[in-house]
Structures are given as structure tokens and as C-alpha cells.
Amino acid sequence: MLKGKVAVVTGASKGIGRAIAVELAKNGADIVINYCSSEKAAKDLKKIIEDLGSKAVLCCCDVSVPEQSKALIDLAVNEFGKIDILVNNAGIGLAPPSALDISNEDFAKVIDINLKGTFYCSMEAIKEMMKNKSGKIIGISSSAVEQPRGGTAAYSASKSGVELLMRSLAQEFGPYGINVNTVAPGPTETEMLKDFFTPERKKEVESGIPLRRLATPKDIAKAVLFLATDQSEYITGQKILVDGGRTIR
Numbered sequence: 121m122l123k124g125k126v127a128v129v130t131g132a133s134k135g136i137g138r139a140i141a142v143e144l145a146k147n148g149a150d151i152v153i154n155y156c157s158s159e160k161a162a163k164d165l166k167k168i169i170e171d172l173g174s175k176a177v178l179c180c181c182d183v184s185v186p187e188q189s190k191a192l193i194d195l196a197v198n199e200f201g202k203i204d205i206l207v208n209n210a211g212i213g214l215a216p217p218s219a220l221d222i223s224n225e226d227f228a229k230v231i232d233i234n235l236k237g238t239f240y241c242s243m244e245a246i247k248e249m250m251k252n253k254s255g256k257i258i259g260i261s262s263s264a265v266e267q268p269r270g271g272t273a274a275y276s277a278s279k280s281g282v283e284l285l286m287r288s289l290a291q292e293f294g295p296y297g298i299n300v301n302t303v304a305p306g307p308t309e310t311e312m313l314k315d316f317f318t319p320e321r322k323k324e325v326e327s328g329i330p331l332r333r334l335a336t337p338k339d340i341a342k343a344v345l346f347l348a349t350d351q352s353e354y355i356t357g358q359k360i361l362v363d364g365g366r367t368i369r
């Protein structure tokens with residue numbers, strides 16, 4: 121489905137980003153693996169992708185720094201000649217008990233990585249995609265936008281910003297053949313939530329999910345795959361909640 125396509129996945133060395141990179145590669149895409157720590161994990165992922173028959177290059181950079189985001193997209197274009205798919209997956213979580221516990225510095229850091237990083241990478245990618253009159257931009261938000269709690273103030277604000285950013289870009293760049301959508305994961309079993317999910321808490325959260333389990337990274341990757349292929353050709357400015365029904369109202 122994605123043979124000949126080039127995908128950049130940010131924060132790809134572990135968790136959801138890794139699953140997305142593997143899913144896109146399984147379907148034929150060549151992958152630019154962005155990471156900012158865990159070099160070994162990034163190298164392992166490169167090997168997995170190559171074993172699947174796709175090409176992969178590594179790019180160590182911090183998406184919250186505009187020059188580094190530009191370097192990431194430039195690398196994709198220099199290596200592969202174009203960029204077809206950008207998945208803005210890199211992100212950090214922050215959920216102290218109360219918004220009163222969030223320092224100004226931490227608030228700024230969450231916005232810098234989750235929201236500004238998504239903006240910087242998307243704008244650089246869009247400039248390239250406009251030349252080819254086609255492209256897919258995917259933002260990763262969170263079900264926390266639907267169900268924000270006090271301690272997630274910074275995180276929820278950053279992710280709701282991602283959703284509005286994606287919708288705004290969808291409006292503006294649709295005429296250039298660029299689809300811009302969002303995947304909003306519910307609680308997913310990755311390192312981000314490993315301290316939060318004690319066995320008791322996991323049970324409690326699962327009991328509030330109609331499908332009665334947390335998401336796996338692969339669940340999220342499958343929704344991203346749909347938005348990255350022509351299966352979703354006529355869909356733009358939309359959000360897919362992948363949360364087992366947790367936020368059904």
C-alpha cells in the first residue's frame with residue numbers, strides 16, 4: 121500500500137512511534153527514524169525495518185528546536201528525494217496530581233515539544249509536499265483532550281493545540297493535495313505510563329473502558345496506517361479516537 125512512499129516518524133525509537141514506523145514499513149514505506157535518546161533502540165528499529173525490505177535512515181534531533189526540525193525534513197528529502205508522510209509522534213507526558221504542581225518551566229517544555237515541535241516539523245514537511253501536490257500529515261493528540269484532569273493541564277492543552285493545528289492546516293493545505301488528520305490514543309501500554317499503571321490502577325482504568333483493555337502501540341499504529349494510505353484519500357481535518365470507547369459520551 122505504501123511502496124515508494126517516504127515517511128518521517130518523530131520519536132520513533134520506542135513506544136507508539138516505534139510501532140508506527142514498523143507498521144508503515146510493513147506496508148512498504150521507507151522510513152526516516154527520528155529519535156532524541158535511545159540510540160541503540162533506534163538502530164535496532166532500523167534493522168527491523170530493513171529486514172522487512174524497506175529502507176531506513178536515522179536522524180537524532182530534538183523536534184522542539186526549529187533548526188533541528190528543518191534538518192530532519194531536509195534529511196528525508198536529501199536521502200529519498202521527497203517526503204510523503206509525516207507522523208508527529210514525539211511527545212512527553214506530564215500529569216502531577218494538580219495543575220498547581222506544574223512549574224512554568226515544565227509547562228513551557230510540554231508545549232515546546234508536543235505543540236511547537238509538531239508545528240515546526242509540519243511546516244517544513246508541508247513546504248516539500250506542496251511541490252509534489254500530495255502528502256499526509258498526522259498529529260498524535262490524546263484522549264486527554266476529551267477527558268482532561270487537573271494534573272494534565274499542560275499536557276491536555278498541548279494536545280488540544282495539536283488537534284486545532286491539524287484542522288487549521290487541513291483547511292489551508294487541502295487545495296495542495298495534503299491531508300492533515302489526528303489520531304488520539306487512549307491510555308496505551310508504553311514507557312510513558314509505566315509508573316502510573318500499578319496493577320490496581322490498570323485494573324481500575326480497564327474497567328472504565330468498554331473494550332476492557334488498554335491500547336497497545338499497534339492499535340494506534342493501525343489507525344495511523346489508515347490515515348497514511350489512500351484508504352483515507354477523502355478524509356482531512358478529522359480525529360480518530362483510538363481509546364477502546366473510553367470517552368464515549
Ligand SMILES: NC(=O)c1ccc[n+]([C@@H]2O[C@H](COP(=O)([O-])OP(=O)(O)OC[C@H]3O[C@@H](n4cnc5c(N)ncnc54)[C@H](O)[C@@H]3O)[C@@H](O)[C@H]2O)c1
Nearest residue numbers: 131135136156182183209210211262305307308310311312
Ligand atoms: N502512552 C499513552 O498512553 C499515550 C496516550 C495518548 C497519547 N500519547 C502520545 O503518543 C505519543 C507517543 O507516546 P509513547 O507513549 O510512545 O511515549 P514514549 O515516552 O514511549 O515515547 C515518546 C517518544 O518521543 C521522543 N521524544 C520526546 N521528546 C522529544 C523531542 N524533543 N524530540 C524528538 N523526540 C522526542 C522520546 O525519545 C520517545 O521516543 C506522544 O505524543 C504521547 O503524548 C500516548
